Amino acid sequence: MRLAYRGAPFHGWQCQPGEVTVQSVIEAALSTVMRRDMKIVGAGRTDTGVNARMMVAHFDVDSPLTDPARLVRNLNAIVGKDIAIEEIYEVEPDKHARFDATSRTYHYYAVTSKSPFFYPLSWKAPEGLDFGKMNEAAAILLETADFTSFAKLHTDAKTNICRVTKARWERVGDDGWVFVITADRFLRNMVRAVVGTLVEVGRGKMSVSQFAEVIAKRDRCAAGTSMPGHALYLWEVTY
Incomplete structure (x- = not known):
């Protein structure tokens, strides 16, 4: 389905x-x-x-x-x-929607101008957010294996190891941005925590090197706050 x-x-x-x-x-x-x-x-x-x-x-x-x-x-x-x-379509009897997925992609949408149409499904970004710096920090995710710093605490996950193959902010129209992230698996709350920490970089409250240090600490308390869920989309699942 x-x-x-x-x-x-x-x-x-x-x-x-x-x-x-x-x-x-x-x-x-x-x-x-x-x-x-x-x-x-x-x-x-x-x-x-x-x-x-x-x-x-x-x-x-x-x-x-x-x-x-x-x-x-x-x-x-x-x-x-x-x-x-x-x-709805037929698949082989042993196919599994969760375990057979090879990758998942999430999108997080942000707009830089106020709109009565966009707000229910996107996040209003503050003025002056440095998306260039955020992309410098996001590139570090491609070299990261352990995502404990972005994982929700006290879950039933047996490992916090993920393989991220894409993580980048991309332009959407004149006043929109979307953060696209693809991985073999995601942890509870991981994308919202990643985006929240990248926003700290974009606001100038955290440097790119400090972003790397947050990852190395493997401590959720070291990362930024989670972003609101209304702007996040499970975009694609591949098999």
């Missing part, structure tokens, strides 16, 4: 007791249409308010679906306006 969603109405992707999440809404809709209890497994877990241009999930059925396109239409009629089921 390939889908997209706006994260603001949900308490993240993963099912949680007493909370409305993307996974719980889709599972309820799928169970209604299939007339039996259905569970799905996502390619990752986005936090509260985080968006997804592309999320992939898998689910098991007892026999091949006769009309996947119809199932897509039926689900979209139930899941609400903030979730869009885009495609």
